[in-house]
Amino acid sequence: MQRAHNLLRQEVVETRQRARLGGWFYGVAAALAFGVTGFGPGDRLAALLVIGGLLLLAVVRVLIPLPAEPDAVQARRYLRRVWAVILATTLVWGGFSAWSQAALPAPAPLITLLFSGAFGMALAHTLCMRRLPSALAILLVMAPTLVVLAREVAFGVGAMWVVYMVYMLLVMTRSHREYHARLELEEDLRHQRDLFESRSRIDGLTALPNRREFSEALEQAVATARGGALSLLILDIDHFKRINDSFGHLAGDACLIQFAQRLRDAFDGPGELCARLGGEEFGVLLPIDPKTAHARAEHFRQALADGPLAFDGVRDTVTASIGCSGYDARRHDDAGALYRAADAALYRAKVGGRNRTEHAE
Structure with a gap:
């Protein structure tokens, strides 16, 4: 029971650290995509909504409350909230990326395309702690652009994007396994350290302090x-x-x-x-x-x-x-x-x- 709680608490700590870092780049990427278009009259409101929304979601990631020593209920509640914000962010970005392919002039579509690939791979590597929400986040970033590429550019380009998505999901699955293997190993090492410390201070026969x-x-x-x-x-x-x-x-x-x-x-x-x-x-x-x-x-x-x-x-x-x-x-x-x-x-x-x-x- 204690081991499971320790693993959960470590997952919360790492999710908090990683989620705080990545959220700001979505707003920066959207600002770059709009910036290269020269902000035409029709783009200003869209730019304000997209950039403002993404930056607001980044702020929310940071402000989600977490006690210094969360119990299991508090830890799970925090993970649900932070993943909800991550999925909302990827949903907004995925929709914006697909819209930019169809509505924004060059080179904005290329910029959003490159950032979508970067965000998808970042999710596969850094936010791999939970397999299902991580996979869903990757799909929300990548899938909307796939539809536009296959219909507006070429079927072959869409097929390439599918291969790229599958590769990201495979990378995420491997990263997920490696992440949890590392957590288990670190917990075993902590347990051995605590056991050694305890045995160095406790008499092995009588269980009294030595x-x-x-x-x-x-x-x-x-x-x-x-x-x-x-x-x-x-x-x-x-x-x-x-x-x-x-x-x-x-x-x-x-x-x-x-x-x-x-x-x-x-x-x-x-x-x-x-x-x-x-x-x-x-x-x-x-x-x-x-x-x-x-x-x-x-x-x-x-x-x-x-x-x-x-x-x-x-x-x-x-x-x-x-x-x-x-x-x-x-x-x-x-x-x-x-x-x-x-x-x-x-x-x-x-x-x-x-x-x-x-x-x-």
């Missing part, structure tokens, strides 16, 4: 901290090697996943961030004062010790040692200082017998 993401978040939090309402917890699963040695590494991985889920459930408030820092070590960033953070850390530690984890067919009591530190601008020069304080508290918790929470000195 150390890189946590470090950047910690630096940002320290840079914007106000009034000491920022605390850091560093947690370490006690005797994790025993789990690997007793139950195997698959059980150890399952234990880490369950522990991460417990951590995520316990610290899921606004602005709170849990991360796996590496191995069996985890971090929690809390936008609260250190006293409250210490109480919540102790509550989590106690609940963990009282509620055995079930992992890989095993049910076992798991405990954690926790170091807690609150940010103080007078003592912590940067994020690294805050981290070292929490890490020192964690070390004291381990040395003091594990399964305990220690606050930074």
